[in-house]
Amino acid sequence: MRYLTAKLAQQIDEELMNSVGAFSLDQLMELAGLACAQTLATVYRKDVYPRVLVCCGPGNQGGDGLVAARHLSMFGYQPTVYMPKPGAKDIYQRLQKQCENMQIPIIMPPSNDIEDLRKVLRNSDVIMDAIFGFSFKPPIRAPFDAVLPFLNESRLPIVSVDIPSGWDVEEGNNFGVGLKADVLLSLTAPKQGVVDFMGRHFLGGRFVPKNIQEKFDLQLPPYPGSEQIVELASDKTPPKF
Amino acid sequence: MRYLTAKLAQQIDEELMNSVGAFSLDQLMELAGLACAQTLATVYRKDVYPRVLVCCGPGNQGGDGLVAARHLSMFGYQPTVYMPKPGAKDIYQRLQKQCENMQIPIIMPPSNDIEDLRKVLRNSDVIMDAIFGFSFKPPIRAPFDAVLPFLNESRLPIVSVDIPSGWDVEEGNNFGVGLKADVLLSLTAPKQGVVDFMGRHFLGGRFVPKNIQEKFDLQLPPYPGSEQIVELASDKTPPKF
Numbered sequence: 089m090r091y092l093t094a095k096l097a098q099q100i101d102e103e104l105m106n107s108v109g110a111f112s113l114d115q116l117m118e119l120a121g122l123a124c125a126q127t128l129a130t131v132y133r134k135d136v137y138p139r140v141l142v143c144c145g146p147g148n149q150g151g152d153g154l155v156a157a158r159h160l161s162m163f164g165y166q167p168t169v170y171m172p173k174p175g176a177k178d179i180y181q182r183l184q185k186q187c188e189n190m191q192i193p194i195i196m197p198p199s200n201d202i203e204d205l206r207k208v209l210r211n212s213d214v215i216m217d218a219i220f221g222f223s224f225k226p227p228i229r230a231p232f233d234a235v236l237p238f239l240n241e242s243r244l245p246i247v248s249v250d251i252p253s254g255w256d257v258e259e260g261n262n263f264g265v266g267l268k269a270d271v272l273l274s275l276t277a278p279k280q281g282v283v284d285f286m287g288r289h290f291l292g293g294r295f296v297p298k299n300i301q302e303k304f305d306l307q308l309p310p311y312p313g314s315e316q317i318v319e320l321a322s323d324k325t326p327p328k329f
Numbered sequence: 330m331r332y333l334t335a336k337l338a339q340q341i342d343e344e345l346m347n348s349v350g351a352f353s354l355d356q357l358m359e360l361a362g363l364a365c366a367q368t369l370a371t372v373y374r375k376d377v378y379p380r381v382l383v384c385c386g387p388g389n390q391g392g393d394g395l396v397a398a399r400h401l402s403m404f405g406y407q408p409t410v411y412m413p414k415p416g417a418k419d420i421y422q423r424l425q426k427q428c429e430n431m432q433i434p435i436i437m438p439p440s441n442d443i444e445d446l447r448k449v450l451r452n453s454d455v456i457m458d459a460i461f462g463f464s465f466k467p468p469i470r471a472p473f474d475a476v477l478p479f480l481n482e483s484r485l486p487i488v489s490v491d492i493p494s495g496w497d498v499e500e501g502n503n504f505g506v507g508l509k510a511d512v513l514l515s516l517t518a519p520k521q522g523v524v525d526f527m528g529r530h531f532l533g534g535r536f537v538p539k540n541i542q543e544k545f546d547l548q549l550p551p552y553p554g555s556e557q558i559v560e561l562a563s564d565k566t567p568p569k570f
Contacts, residue, residue, distance in 0.1 A: 109427070110427050112355045114353045115359045118355075118360065122360075126555045159555070162535050162552075182352075182353065186350070186538070191539065191540075294403050295403065297427070297430040298432065299430060311403075314367045314370040316363075
């Protein structure tokens, strides 16, 4: 399997949505967000970990998070969205509205100071980290520079999407300021920064056509049956089925 | 569980996509098509039934079919799309392009006469019927009036989406001209016409917010885990797990 640079991840994303791939952002985000929700549900049972804090950044990964929150609610979890910097795109507003329709609480400006975060963390069982994706470049900017340490200090289990937030997409958690993720869902293909990730590692984004897989030599593993995620085996962490 | 009239199904569909529901057609079609593919994969194993003929109508259900064909290809099936009357909407063209990217053969005008259909039926193991949906009103118009009898005469198993094509959405297969479906996937909620359906019956479309479920008193059954489909039990046909 090929571990992608940030540039390559960007190229594949563009290819999926340009005239070659012909996918809409709505489609890809829906499938990605569903895979996020299914990954969390695979590892953290809803009877033990019902309260999920879904932390969303302002970019496309925040959109994945909003989709995931909606599906988690359909699965019977009690998600809360924490969104200190809402995205500007139209799709972001629509996904937020869909969460509101599911009666999912959303913590956002102006009610999103650290005290709000502290309070909601006390009432959460697991965190979904959909803050930064493969286009993240250090340094970590406000308000997230204050948020990430709080998430780590909560000691709640963390499910990260694509790259744990604060990690360099290619270099990993070299500076130690990134989230200590327990579970990772790589989308499309894993990024170079997670090559030494030690937790349970899943792959999602089962939508890359053969021609794009081959063009970028992705060497993706087979997914089981009609599942949207596959757990990756690793020398470091044998898969726990 | 409530069995819907055609009018009610239409109202729910509109509500999902208007300012209340805020869903885009891309999102709903992606989830519906995924549920179609997963239903077929649940009943017809790919090692025994690899070759799936996905028959698409010109409306939104044809779009579900194109999405399903793409996911079936990702699952390792060998789908062929039969589309004697392609839809006009932009989304239809994009979904078709996505199938082409997966190297899925598409039989469409001008190469779609009955001889082409006969030939592809001889090389198929199972049919997915995504021709007519809940907005169908009799009579069956060309070219589908000639197509449906051929599908029935093939004696291949048929998986129908929402309502077997040719059935009245409320009255069922009263005139006997509809498809003899073996498996049915109802989307959102079942329609009145299938209340006496005798085959295996699944429900999909796990995206209806609580407020819309309550407004229309849908009384939907619980879905298992993070699945996108649920098999409905029935007095007539005990579920075969």
